Amino acid sequence: xxxxxxxxxxxxxxxxxxxxxxxxxxxxxxxxxxxxxxxxxxxxxxxxxxxxxxxxxxxxxxxxxxxxxxxxxxxxxxxxxxxxxxxxxxxxxxxxxxxxxxxxxxxxxxxxxxxxxxxxxxxxxxxxxxxxxxxxxxxxxxxxxxxxxxxxxxxxxxxxxxxxxxxxxxxxxxxxxxxxxxxxxxxxxxxxxxxxxxxxxxxxxxxxxxxxxxxxxxxxxxxxxxxxxxxxxxxxxxxxxxxxxxxxxxxxxxxxxxxxxxxxxxxxxxxxxxxxxxxxxxxxxxxxxxxxxxxxxxxxxxxxxxxxxxxxxxxxxxxxxxxxxxxxxxxxxxxxxxxxxxxxxxxxxxxxxxxxxxxxxxxxxxxxxxxxxxxxxxxxxxxxxxxxxxxxxxxxxxxxxxxxxxxxxxxxxxxxx
Amino acid sequence: xxxxxxxxxxxxxxxxxxxxxxxxxxxxxxxxxxxxxxxxxxxxxxxxxxxxxxxxxxxxxxxxxxxxxxxxxxxxxxxxxxxxxxxxxxxxxxxxxxxxxxxxxxxxxxxxxxxxxxxxxxxxxxxxxxxxxxxxxxxxxxxxxxxxxxxxxxxxxxxxxxxxxxxxxxxxxxxxxxxxxxxxxxxxxxxxxxxxxxxxxxxxxxxx
Numbered sequence: 001x002x003x004x005x006x007x008x009x010x011x012x013x014x015x016x017x018x019x020x021x022x023x024x025x026x027x028x029x030x031x032x033x034x035x036x037x038x039x040x041x042x043x044x045x046x047x048x049x050x051x052x053x054x055x056x057x058x059x060x061x062x063x064x065x066x067x068x069x070x071x072x073x074x075x076x077x078x079x080x081x082x083x084x085x086x087x088x089x090x091x092x093x094x095x096x097x098x099x100x101x102x103x104x105x106x107x108x109x110x111x112x113x114x115x116x117x118x119x120x121x122x123x124x125x126x127x128x129x130x131x132x133x134x135x136x137x138x139x140x141x142x143x144x145x146x147x148x149x150x151x152x153x154x155x156x157x158x159x160x161x162x163x164x165x166x167x168x169x170x171x172x173x174x175x176x177x178x179x180x181x182x183x184x185x186x187x188x189x190x191x192x193x194x195x196x197x198x199x200x201x202x203x204x205x206x207x208x209x210x211x212x213x214x215x216x217x218x219x220x221x222x223x224x225x226x227x228x229x230x231x232x233x234x235x236x237x238x239x240x241x242x243x244x245x246x247x248x249x250x251x252x253x254x255x256x257x258x259x260x261x262x263x264x265x266x267x268x269x270x271x272x273x274x275x276x277x278x279x280x281x282x283x284x285x286x287x288x289x290x291x292x293x294x295x296x297x298x299x300x301x302x303x304x305x306x307x308x309x310x311x312x313x314x315x316x317x318x319x320x321x322x323x324x325x326x327x328x329x330x331x332x333x334x335x336x337x338x339x340x341x342x343x344x345x346x347x348x349x350x351x352x353x354x355x356x357x358x359x360x361x362x363x364x365x366x367x368x369x370x371x372x373x374x375x376x377x378x379x380x381x382x383x384x385x386x387x388x389x390x391x392x393x394x395x396x397x398x399x400x401x402x403x404x405x406x407x408x409x410x411x412x413x414x415x416x417x
Numbered sequence: 418x419x420x421x422x423x424x425x426x427x428x429x430x431x432x433x434x435x436x437x438x439x440x441x442x443x444x445x446x447x448x449x450x451x452x453x454x455x456x457x458x459x460x461x462x463x464x465x466x467x468x469x470x471x472x473x474x475x476x477x478x479x480x481x482x483x484x485x486x487x488x489x490x491x492x493x494x495x496x497x498x499x500x501x502x503x504x505x506x507x508x509x510x511x512x513x514x515x516x517x518x519x520x521x522x523x524x525x526x527x528x529x530x531x532x533x534x535x536x537x538x539x540x541x542x543x544x545x546x547x548x549x550x551x552x553x554x555x556x557x558x559x560x561x562x563x564x565x566x567x568x569x570x571x572x573x574x575x576x577x578x579x580x581x582x583x584x585x586x587x588x589x590x591x592x593x594x595x596x597x598x599x600x601x602x603x604x605x606x607x608x609x610x611x612x613x614x615x616x617x618x619x620x621x622x623x624x625x
Contacts, residue, residue, distance in 0.1 A: 001511065001519045001528065013510030317506045324467070325565075326495015326524040328488050411467045414502060415458045 003331060007338040011346075014311065018343065021303045025347025026354055028297030029390055033355035035290055036382040038362075041374050046072070046275055049191045051125050054249065055257055056269050057081070057089060058241035063269035064277060070103055070241040071271055073113050073191055076165065077105050080238035081266050087232035089242055096253045099124060101243040102231055104203040109159050109179070111167040112147045114196045116203035116239070118231065124243065125190045131155060132183030137225050138205045141179045141198040145187035146373055157181045161206060176206040193373065199226055204237050297393065304343050304397040308336060312401055320410040329406035336405045340398025341391060348390040352383065418443045419464065419573050419605050423473035426459055433471065436460050437623065439607075443572070446596055446606040448615060451625030457609045460625070461577045464607065465500050466490050478572045495524030499566030499604070501595070503578035505558040507550035513537070513561055514546040520565045536564045539601075540594065556587040560594060567598045574599050576608045580615065588614055 058066040061078030068075035104116030119134045132155040158178040163171040246253040260268040360376030424436040434456040462468040466482045474481045507516045517533045537543040540560045580588035599606035
């Protein structure tokens, strides 16, 4: 019967008292661990999807909305921009721009966004095909890894898109041609996992078709290859936005943003700035939650303290008996400290299980709204610090009762009977 | 053996208590009798090193325990002195057997379940080895307390009113057991009591 065994037995001997302390401690540490997990995975998601994009050009409106929609695909588009106006930025010979990726956003299939773009988007996100090939004709799509897994899409499958970004049977383009899957992307950990990619022309095809329909014309769309006409020459069409990577971040490049904002009907936004603004806004909520979690942890520390302190009164005789049997005051101090620390460690372990479990559950729900796969099965290094903090709280909560236990007046206690 | 010289003790703001010199040879059993409030329990706590005397000395096995440093004293007590109290108390979270194992562990000895089982067998309690101590009758509890006092083969066993909360038949059983078990480990046995039922049980009696 070692001291450790004895402290464990003492803890288990008072199940209600122990449960109260454990639940509080687990709630506090669990909430903090959950915040750590969420934060690290959200940050990871935002960072991975930055994809060294220097500028996003789109319709005027909220710059944050433009960034969220074009880069993270979690908000509605700000509107469309006519290619006639944007064509300068799409030209490969632009002196400042290394890569310009057009995006056409607005249709979806079973709530997964169909994005009209160019194949260079794969290079931008360093994604590659797992199977099949890239689109060669309008109405051919390449499907992100998570979309394929979730919807069970395979090469050769066909589907009808629907208008808008949410799943709504009434908005299905049921007269438009069907999309055909030609390739599946390998998981890249970026937003591409959650997207259905196709040529910009496909999106126009669907919408032209509908307009033609309304005008009473029947227009036949085949699966003929994409015309060899660069995108910027479709001056009668529109796109949603352009992702731009500069050749170098020089003065002229930085000036381009101001120029666009001041002199055109479009806006240009810098992802890093907008994301920092978003962090700052989310930070307030996260700080409030973190403060709440800290308070819960402190209260649970207090509950360990009170529980140990109150138990001393009941255990005065036991503690004196231990002295009679040969235990030094130091060992009594150790015993109580161990009880505090064991409670804290058990609370931490339950809290960790809770946080990872709920992260896994939350992850499944958040995947839809955040276009990102969250998991409860990873650990972050902050959790090691959390364990240290838990140990410290257990220790601090137990130190006063422990010293008190060491000072038990054995003769007086034992003669009281 | 147990010996005291010029033993004195005073509680704060109270009269000094002076105790007669005692001399119990190895294996001697004796009774210390006195009315309530005459310092019986104080004397027993002095003998067991639970209190430090104002003056004088307590020799247990030739060691002056009044002079031992605090940490050595606890260890010495655990190994050489077994104490039985008026009302038996245990570590509630542990079973009967584990309470005895704890006594070995805290005295710095190796846990020996064979010894625990053998001892409980002798006290007719081996079937209670896994029971919680609160499931025992008062008489049974006092017998486990005896087992705990003798488990480490102490040279001195001190008993403070071991029978006063027991009925006649239990009281006589317990005192007989105490004498038997003390003899079995050749320990000096000192019983402090005001229980007149014990008067004719001991040849050596000291009146306080």
